[in-house]
Amino acid sequence: MASGERASFKNPVVNWIDERLPVFTLMNKEYGVFPTPRNFNYFWNFGAIAMVMLVLMLVTGIVLAMHYTPHADHAFGSVERIMRDVNWGWMIRYLHMNGASFFFIAVYIHIFRGMYYGSYKKPRELLWIFGVLIFLLMMATAFMGYTLPWSQMGGWAATVITNLFSAIPLIGGPLVELLWGGFSVDNPTLNRFFALHYLLPFVIFAVVFLHVWALHITGSNNPLGIEPKGKQDTLPFHPYYTAKDTFGLSIFLILYLLVSFYAPNMFAHPDHFVEFNPMQTPPHIVPEWYFLPFYAILRAITFDIGIPFTEIVFIPAKLGGVIAMFGAVAMLFIMPWLDTHPVKSARFRPQYKLFLLLLVVDFLILGYVGMEPADAMLFGSIKLLYLGQLCTAYYFAYFIVILPWLSRTEKALPLPSSISEAVLNKHKAKPSPEAAA
Amino acid sequence: MLRLIPILFCFVIAIGAASPAKAAEGEHPPHLHWSFQGMFGSYDKAALQRGYKVYSQVCAACHSMDRVYYRNLTALGYSEAEVKAIAAGFTVTDGPNDEGDMFERPARPSDHMVNPFPNKEAAVYANNGAFPPDMSLLAKARHGGANYIFGVMTGYEEPPVDAELLPGQYWNRYMPGHVIAMAPPLSDGMVSYEDGSPETVAQYASDVAHFLSWASEPTLESRKRTGFKALLFLLVFAGVMYATKKKIWANAH
Known part of the structure; x- marks a missing residue:
């Protein structure tokens, strides 16, 4: 990092520091003049938005930790104290609680954008993998955070989810005991979850650093999915994208604050306001909304896998569900090698676009299935489970069958020769306001 | 209009995410209409x-x-003196005292x-x-x-x-x-x-x-008041940022 041209600065103090540690040169190179494709649309705001949400979660989380007591007897009460007696505690907590939801909203849109415009393809595979890793870490962090208020919903969600690991052959049992720190979800579980919930965001921060580093090596993808060929195709990051990101961010924050201040418990189930009671199972345990599609995939595997017509079972249903759930995330990791089509952007791949939009619908339906009780019916007669299984099948088929198949057969539409040409043509087609005047 | 798709996306996800949880039976x-509903x-x-x-x-x-806590009752419109009187109508066990005994005393505003x-x-x-x-x-x-x-x-x-x-x-x-x-x-x-x-x-x-x-x-109440100020600020800020962005991008198209 130390090598390379140093920028010159007028301010002597800045210059003095930069000669010794070129942080200002670095910032100028990576965020000032950094060449960025000139044709981003608003989908490209969500990386910056997610970054802001991460910082917001860290700041609010650290303040909450100053007032929270990670003990089974006091956790629920200490959260209520934050809500009632700590100065501005209610605001910090509501911002943190809903911040998690909005962080996931931003990240889901960010992931969708990557899939739609082919941002996972060569040369950005590693960048993509870091991204999926962040997503996975976020899920672990959010799950443990869900447990901390020690409510009926949090405690029982922890019980259900940690129990999944018992399906793993041989190490399952000991692993669950390790997670629990005992033989049931209790005070030791809460303690380790709190420690990890505090740790993981910093791990996320480190992986975000790698994610951004990798991004600055390859440069950003863009809606056309063709690489910039020269200066005419790019704009300096500042002021063009700093301004655009700030505008997009402020719209996102308006939505976030609207929920945090006017419907702060919109995402919260009433069982969040009842203290955890290990002796009394709530009638309907649901995870947070951002896990619902994966929860539906978990519950879709209701059958053992073995040799038909014999009693030999290789994979019992429970293990099958766990494999499917983690497999659903694993698909994202290997996506760059499942889709080897040379064209990146879905704009030029009509078939890919169709199947991807179907996947979005599929994912939303899975979310709905995950929200409903396991024995729910569709239109009063069909088991909702079948819909969940169908959607799970499509989810995996999309990655394992459709992507490789399209890679070989799909004929892409003609690509524009360069970004600048495409941008200029678009504006030529419309009569410019100057010409009209 | 197409540019607004990402924002619409946020709305759709947010609405879909707010799963109307079902009451069992x-x-x-x-x-009913409650005075504490709504933005104000x-x-x-x-x-x-x-x-x-x-x-x-x-x-x-x-x-x-x-x-x-009894002290919270001032939010109902009672004065401090009234709250003290309300609390004093209840008895709580406190202690131990200097001799190691628990004793009963009238409740204070600081008691739950x-x-x-x-x-x-x-x-x-x-x-x-x-x-x-x-x-x-x-x-x-x-x-x-x-x-x-x-x-x-x-x-x-x-x-x-x-x-x-x-x-x-x-x-x-x-x-x-x-x-x-x-x-x-x-x-x-x-x-x-x-x-x-x-x-x-x-x-x-x-x-x-x-x-x-x-x-x-x-x-x-303070949540709704604070939220209103925060949103007002953000709306103005978003407007300023929109104008700024327009100006900066004017020569890039």
């Missing part, structure tokens, strides 16, 4: 005081409310509302095996909130002929599963109001639901 309670909603202090009266004379016989039973076991024993839940968070801990509380208070009915109820069980239209272990707690005229409000079950129910909503969310 039990009818949906009627929707606030609690009605007269209703809160009446609700507190109903709570302290009726509900408090069985239900604790130990996350609410006194529990009707010394412990959970005593509460369960005195109530036919059912535990009367703490009421501090009740309005948030039930689907439907204030409407649900109003519904249960007014929803007692004769059980259908095929329903089998054990002794000490009652039929309630809005209770999940319809069976409730609490006897109908309210009857017309049982609590006297000084402000001329009707002394009916419906009025008592709506006042106590109002009071319990406050108890579960005492910071609602």
Whole structure:
């Protein structure tokens, strides 16, 4: 990092520091003049938005930790104290609680954008993998955070989810005991979850650093999915994208604050306001909304896998569900090698676009299935489970069958020769306001 | 318009995410209008005081409310002196004193509302095996909130002929599963109001639901006020940023 041209600065103090540690040169190179494709649309705001949400979660989380007591007897009460007696505690907590939801909203849109415009393809595979890793870490962090208020919903969600690991052959049992720190979800579980919930965001921060580093090596993808060929195709990051990101961010924050201040418990189930009671199972345990599609995939595997017509079972249903759930995330990791089509952007791949939009619908339906009780019916007669299984099948088929198949057969539409040409043509087609005047 | 797609996306996800969780059995309670709803909603202090009266004379016989402190009652419009007087009407056990003995003293504003039973076991024993839940968070801990509380208070009915109820069980239209272990707690005229409000079950129910909503969310008013300022700022900021972005990008197209 130390090598390379140093920028010159007028301010002597800045210059003095930069000669010794070129942080200002670095910032100028990576965020000032950094060449960025000139044709981003608003989908490209969500990386910056997610970054802001991460910082917001860290700041609010650290303040909450100053007032929270990670003990089974006091956790629920200490959260209520934050809500009632700590100065501005209610605001910090509501911002943190809903911040998690909005962080996931931003990240889901960010992931969708990557899939739609082919941002996972060569040369950005590693960048993509870091991204999926962040997503996975976020899920672990959010799950443990869900447990901390020690409510009926949090405690029982922890019980259900940690129990999944018992399906793993041989190490399952000991692993669950390790997670629990005992033989049931209790005070030791809460303690380790709190420690990890505090740790993981910093791990996320480190992986975000790698994610951004990798991004600055390859440069950003863009809606056309063709690489910039020269200066005419790019704009300096500042002021063009700093301004655009700030505008997009402020719209996102308006939505976030609207929920945090006017419907702060919109995402919260009433069982969040009842203290955890290990002796009394709530009638309907649901995870947070951002896990619902994966929860539906978990519950879709209701059958053992073995040799038909014999009693030999290789994979019992429970293990099958766990494999499917983690497999659903694993698909994202290997996506760059499942889709080897040379064209990146879905704009030029009509078939890919169709199947991807179907996947979005599929994912939303899975979310709905995950929200409903396991024995729910569709239109009063069909088991909702079948819909969940169908959607799970499509989810995996999309990655394992459709992507490789399209890679070989799909004929892409003609690509524009360069970004600048495409941008200029678009504006030529419309009569410019100057010409009209 | 196409540029707005990402923003619309946010809306769709946010709305879809706010899963309307379902109440298991039990009818949906009627929707009443509450003064604390809406962007500028606030609690009605007269209703809160009446609700507190109903709570302290009726509900408090069985239900604790130990996350609410007497000092919090100033939010109902009582003065500090009045709150001191209210608290002094209750007795709490304190100690140990210098000689190592526990002693009883009148409650102070810094004490939480006194529990009707010394412990959970005593509460369960005195109530036919059912535990009367703490009421501090009740309005948030039930689907439907204030409407649900109003519904249960007014929803007692004769059980259908095929329903089998054990002794000490009652039929309630809005209770999940319809069976409730609490006897109908309210009857017309049982609590006297000084402000001329009707002394009916419906009025008592709506006042106590109002009071319990406050108890579960005492910071609602400052939340809505703060939110309004924050949104106002962000709207202006977004407008300025939009203009800035337009200006900066003017020469790039």
